[in-house]
Amino acid sequence: MxxxxxxxxxxxxxxxxxxxxxxxxxxxxxxxxxxxxxxxxxxxxxxxxxxxxxxxxxxxxxxxxxxxxYKTGDVDLLREGNPRDAAMVDMATEVEAHQYTPAISPIVYECIFHPAMRGTPASTKVVDESLEKLRKVLEVYEARLGGGAPPPRLSYFPFTFYFMVTPYAPLFDEYPRVKGWWERLAARPSVRKLAAGMAISPEAIRRSFNG
Amino acid sequence: MxxxxxxxxxxxxxxxxxxxxxxxxxxxxxxxxxxxxxxxxxxxxxxxxxxxxxxxxxxxxxxxxxxxxYKTGDVDLLREGNPRDAAMVDMATEVEAHQYTPAISPIVYECIFHPAMRGTPASTKVVDESLEKLRKVLEVYEARLGGGAPPPRLSYFPFTFYFMVTPYAPLFDEYPRVKGWWERLAARPSVRKLAAGMAISPEAIRRSFNG
Missing domain, CATH: 3.40.30.10 (Glutaredoxin)
Known part of the structure; x- marks a missing residue:
């Protein structure tokens, strides 16, 4: 988890x-x-x-x-052979680390992890502030994502996966390109396999933390 | 700045x-x-x-x-042609972003930027907590840095430069390999040129912020 x-x-x-x-x-x-x-x-x-x-x-x-x-001709997510493509990969990863995750992760901690591990309810103040930040990030993504299918960005998977089991998941419906991007990412075999084994229920999360 | x-x-x-x-x-x-x-x-x-x-x-x-x-045969700091070397570059950059900078940057803000921009004195609480974190990071670096000359890690330059003009600069003397690594980095022509133009004095920092 x-x-x-x-x-x-x-x-x-x-x-x-x-x-x-x-x-x-x-x-x-x-x-x-x-x-x-x-x-x-x-x-x-x-x-x-x-x-x-x-x-x-x-x-x-x-x-x-x-x-x-493990790069092959078919699977080359980093695209280091092409400076322009590689720059888009790097930018997406840095934006994930420095914009997306700081906005989305507190919501996941408040709604999923802390209630299961500590028995505390979600702080609405933390959730509301983080939702506001997340909206700004999603607005940028929505405007930047073209009509085509952008490459998968695997580093976005874990927190987005957990966000989608919070009550705030419908937020993504307001950003149809982002939603489509996430649905394509979530449909990848690697992501589906991981997702199937991840702890979601409070009981499974407690077990995962406490052994 | x-x-x-x-x-x-x-x-x-x-x-x-x-x-x-x-x-x-x-x-x-x-x-x-x-x-x-x-x-x-x-x-x-x-x-x-x-x-x-x-x-x-x-x-x-x-x-x-x-x-x-702009990679050339002589200047290839990313080492993407060699997965092992490239991994060390990536790890150094990620550690800079997620361990080093979160520890060192509050000290720089408290001692250099905030006093100049806001006229407020440094918070000893923030500085002390950050110094403790920074010591732990420097201890790891000291243990990991071999006897040879590790490659330059340019992303470490800006905050280390400013840290070296705080009263806490002598901290690096306790970590001789780290100190040597920084001295080699600081001696690079690119770093020296940047450093020569960076605002250090409160007056220069105020001017830089206020135009």
């Missing part, structure tokens, strides 16, 4: 890489205490990624590594 | 590209009101970058575009 881990795993699924997922004991704070984990991620965060003797952290950097390593 | 703009311009200087810098009237909030600027950066932020009919925003995405477009 970690959105950062999902951001990595969806890339592994997208390229069809073989991988092993090693769960950490979140409730026991294994990510902050285990020497093995701290060797992989010295900031005590997750994910931590290992490929042979290469250790990587930061979900978007790991995702890029996977997409680059 | 904008750290985001500096993050782009240092890349332009690094590759020796010809460019024109178009200042905005910050005090008049031109970045939020001017249709021309909003066409380039619909989030009403800066920088906004134009190359022919290509419009880009988000400083790290723009920097990548510049380094990729």
């Amino acid at each position: 970690s959105t950062s881990v999902a951001r990595v795993v969806v890339c592994l699924e997208e390229v069809g890489a073989e991988y092993e997922r090693v769960d950490i004991d979140f409730a026991a704070k294994e990510h902050r205490a285990s020497p093995d984990h701290l060797n992989r991620n010295p900031f005590g965060q997750f994910p931590a990624f290992q490929d042979g003797d290469l250790l990587l952290l930061e979900s978007r950097a790991i995702g890029r590594y996977i997409l680059r390593k | 904008s750290t985001s703009v500096a993050r782009v311009v240092v890349c332009l200087e690094e590759v020796g590209a010809e460019y024109e810098r178009v200042d905005i009237d910050f005090a008049a909030k031109e970045h939020r009101a001017s249709p021309d600027h909003l066409n380039r950066n619909p989030f009403g932020q800066f920088p906004a970058f134009q190359d022919g009919d290509l419009l880009l925003l988000e400083s790290r995405a723009i920097g990548r575009y510049i380094l990729r477009k």
Whole structure:
């Protein structure tokens, strides 16, 4: 259920890489205490990624590594061979990290994660402020998305997925191009596979956090 | 004096590209009101970058575009031809954005920008909390930086530059490998040229903000 881990795993699924997922004991704070984990991620965060003797952290950097390593003629999401296409990929990723996620993630935390983990109700103040920010971001996307099918942006998947199970999901109906873009992203086999295994119910989320 | 703009311009200087810098009237909030600027950066932020009919925003995405477009055999900071090297570049950039800058930037704002722009003294609470975070990040860097000369990471330049004119600059003396890495970065011609033109004194910062 970690959105950062999902951001990595969806890339592994997208390229069809073989991988092993090693769960950490979140409730026991294994990510902050285990020497093995701290060797992989010295900031005590997750994910931590290992490929042979290469250790990587930061979900978007790991995702890029996977997409680059397993690039084929058919599957080349980074488009690094073409500076203009590559710039659009980079811009979309940076906007996701610095505009979209800061706006959408508090809504997901307030409506999904915190109620399940802490039993606290959503703060309407936090939700309302974040919705206002999210509307501004979606307005920009709506204006910028052309009529065609923009490339998939896998890093948008985890928080959008969780947003779509909040009561505020209908917000996307006001932005038909964005909605269409999300529907195409959600229909990808890699995304569908991840989505099918993600914890949504309060009970499943509690279990995921508490082991 | 904008750290985001500096993050782009240092890349332009690094590759020796010809460019024109178009200042905005910050005090008049031109970045939020001017249709021309909003066409380039619909989030009403800066920088906004134009190359022919290509419009880009988000400083790290723009920097990548510049380094990729002007890549030569001698100057290839992104290393996209080698997945392992490229992953180290990406990881360094993501760690800068998500670990280093959130720790170091509040110190710079409290000690340099806010006193000059608002006449307010630095909040010792904010500074102390940020210093604690920064120490943890620098400890990780110190342990990870090998004995050799790691590649330059231009995106670290703007905030580190300003940190070095705060009273807390001696913190870096406790991390000799990090200090050496910064001294090599600061000695690059591109960085020296930028640094020479950046506003440091309260008077210069006020002028930069108020036109």
